[in-house]
Amino acid sequence: MNSAWLRATPTHGDNAIPLFCIPHAGGNASLYHPWRALLPAGIRLVQVCLPGRLERFRHPMPDSFDALTQQLADAMLPAIGARWAIFGHSMGATLAHEVVLELCRRGASEPQLLAVSGRGAAxxxxxxxxxxxxxxxxxxxxxxxxxxxxxVLAQAELREVILPAIRADYRLIETYPARPQGVLHCPLATFNGDSDPEVDDASIAGWRQWSHGPFHRYAWPGGHFYLHQQRAAIVEAIGSLLLHD
Structure with missing residues (x-):
């Protein structure tokens, strides 16, 4: 499963559910590295590695959000089986939603869970x-x-390195046309910090219209990047949804 786009942790067994995790704008796969020690044995972490950062520093970001969705779907399709799940934070939540729809159009099974974090509905x-x-x-x-x-941003050398990728990400999400095609039937869960300025009650509740499956909603103390402090609680909730519900 490991490729330029996907970095999978060693599995605890052939039946472990792959959980694809997508970072926020400007973020990278290391955001989810601490999850490796927290996820239960029945779930396998697969970190999505977007272009323009870490080992993909020299890989250009696609020109549009649709192109990014298509390229990620290309990478994920061979790794999708009957059981899988996906989590995305902020821009990553929008990308997770769009890539699920695209994979389903290509004949893949719907995920056992679409989890969106820190992002309002389309x-x-x-x-x-x-x-x-x-x-x-x-x-x-x-x-x-x-x-x-x-x-970090006070250091001129670091700014020079990281800002181009962040700007490219912002360009994609700020020009995203927001016209998802299709309604899912899988469970959909929303996650957010209760003081996140980027979302409100209506935009979170709006995710209900994108799946006919069960809808779950979670909120914890914190702002837009609440997940740094709440990772154990988030992983526990995902584990419960995938392994016990």
Whole structure:
């Protein structure tokens, strides 16, 4: 399963459910590395490695969100069996939703769980202009979402390395047309921090219209990047949904 796009942890058994995890705009696969020690034996972590970061630093980001969806679906399709699940945070949630729809159009089975984190449903999406602004404005936006970014972004050398990929990600999500095609039947779960400025009750509840399957909603203390502090609780919830429900 390991490829440029997918990094799978060693499985605990042939029947382990692969859980594909997609990072946020500007994020990378290492976001989910701590999950390896938390996931139960019946679930196998598969980290999605997007272009423009880490070992894919020199790989260009696709020109559109649709192209990104198509390329990720190309990578995932051979790894999809009868049982699988997917989790995405922020931009990764939108990408998870779109790639599930695309995989289903290609004949793949629906996942046992589509889990979306820190992102409102597609009908609440609004275009943005952050990707068109200068580096200082982009950094201000990143610090607004997570004050911990201030220390990293204060270093000019690091800014030069990481901002191009972040800007490319913002361009994709801010120009995303938000026209998903199709309604699923799989379980869908939403995850968010209760003080996340990027989502509200209506945009989270709006995910209900995208699947006829069971709908689950989780919220924990925290802002947009609540998942750093709540990873154990998130993993426990995912494990319960996949292995016990």
């Amino acid at each position: 009908q609440f999406h609004r275009p943005g202009q952050v990707h068109l602004q200068d580096d200082d404005a982009l950094c201000a936006e990143l610090i607004r979402l997570d004050s911990n970014n201030a220390q």
